[in-house]
Amino acid sequence: MTVQQHGCISLHLSHDRPYIEIEIRTASGYIRKARFLVDTGGGALIFTEALVQDLELPIEDELLTLFGKHIFRRFGPPRLFVGPCELDMTQVSALMAVGTCSLFPGEAVDGILPGFLLSRYCVLLDYSTGTFSLSPSCLTAMRGEPVPISFHPLSGFPCVEVTIAGEQYGLLLDTAASCTMLSEAVVETWARQFPAWPRARCAVGTANMGAPDEEHATMMRIPRMTVGSVLLRHVTVVSHPIRAFEMRRFDVLAAPIVGGLAGNVLKQFRIEIDYAHAMSYWEWCDESYPYDMDLVGLTLSLNADSTYRVAAISDCNYACVRQSVCVGDRLLQVDGLRVTGLSLSRVVDALRGSPGQRYTLLLEREGELRSVSVATARIV
Incomplete structure (x- = not known):
């Protein structure tokens, strides 16, 4: 063991992003768990509005516009635990993303654990065993x-x-x-x-x-x-x-x-x-299959009604895709799998396959349903 695992919990991957379950404790004694994205490149501790409301945390009145479009409000964060390890929240403020139930389209994400908090610890992300841990220091020889x-x-x-x-x-x-x-x-x-x-x-x-x-x-x-x-x-x-x-x-x-x-x-x-x-x-720990882009190459955008719109079509698709799918189409099913409400990760995985593997897509175009047969390709 190389890291003193004062906080050691499960790590889950979705769309190649790592998520953990954090325990939250409020001053009133309320305890609940929430799903957070581990974001080494994140600059702020962010909660959804739904989580802040559920925890009944006091919110500041001032509205902040960050990243060009997202609106936030500051609040005093509660106590946070990674396993038995309580995070050091000294001089930490938090942001509530106004109007949100999740921070990623189609995913259940209650918050983001950012780099400035992680940097107070020695951090282990073991993608192969699905393990995440924090320790105040790394005291023994490291692996790798x-x-x-x-x-x-x-x-x-x-x-x-x-x-x-x-x-x-x-x-x-x-x-x-x-x-x-x-x-x-x-x-x-x-x-x-x-x-x-x-x-x-x-x-x-x-x-x-x-x-x-x-x-x-x-x-x-x-x-x-x-x-x-x-x-x-x-x-x-x-x-x-x-x-x-x-x-x-x-x-x-x-x-x-x-x-x-x-x-x-x-x-x-x-x-x-x-x-x-x-x-x-x-x-x-795992040299992945190198051709991770063998799929029906569609750029998908989530609509307000939880359906997916085709925003672009890769030029490296087979002709059957380029001829039968149009930008603006709503993607409703992949081989009978209803994709409305699914995470982007699930939809992308449904479009994967060995080059030449065929799928039937159910599309909606200008109010008309269309069933088309397409094939996966090696996009890059």
Whole structure:
């Protein structure tokens, strides 16, 4: 055992994102459990409004608009426990996302556990055994390959250095992202320099994270990259607008970054993050099937009525998909599975299969139901 597991609980993956169950205790004695996303790249402790209302927590009147569109209100957080370990909430304020029952489309997510809280501990994410633990310190020898990290003390955002095609790049270690993200400027440069690297238009599969402008994204498969001494092969990345990374404020980052290393890579490891000594330790636990983008390549957007709209169609689909599915279609069923109300992860998984595997999609277009036969393809 390498980490004193003062708080050791189960970790669950959905859409390659890690979730844990946190116990909450209020001053009135009310105790309940809630599902939180573990977000090493998150800057705020966030609760849904539904959770805050259930806990009957006092809320400040001032409205805050963050990230361009989301509206929050501050509140004093209750006591939080990871297993038997009570989190250190010294000088911690929290934000309530106004009007929310969940923080991710189609997922039951009550809150986000952010990087600045995690950075007060030694953190273990063991994706293979489904284990998450916190310890005040890492006192014994660590397992796995050592990878230095840098992080800003105010945000706790951990960054690592990766090498791709002989060049070094800074990446945020971002557990809340399901697919590794890179600046579109970097991806466009590689597309010119390395035309043999597979790429495709629009974000599909785990690259489809419900973010803005995913229909304009570019996906690419990088043959190899190294993180410290750890060699990664056939890594799928998705482009994000330049402003998402290069223009990040340096008051929350210890070093410049061009993207984020995400769940599609991290899930293959047992990762310990020793913030106190600016180190992480990576142990292989499962080298995943490299072709994680074998599916019907559709970018999906969640509608207000919990149905899914086709926002884009990958150019690397077979002709049967490009000819029978249109942008704007509502996806209702996949081989008889009703997808309305399901999580994006469930819907994406329903569209996976070996290249050439056929599915029947039930679509709604301009009020008319259409049943179409489509085939999966190797998108990248």
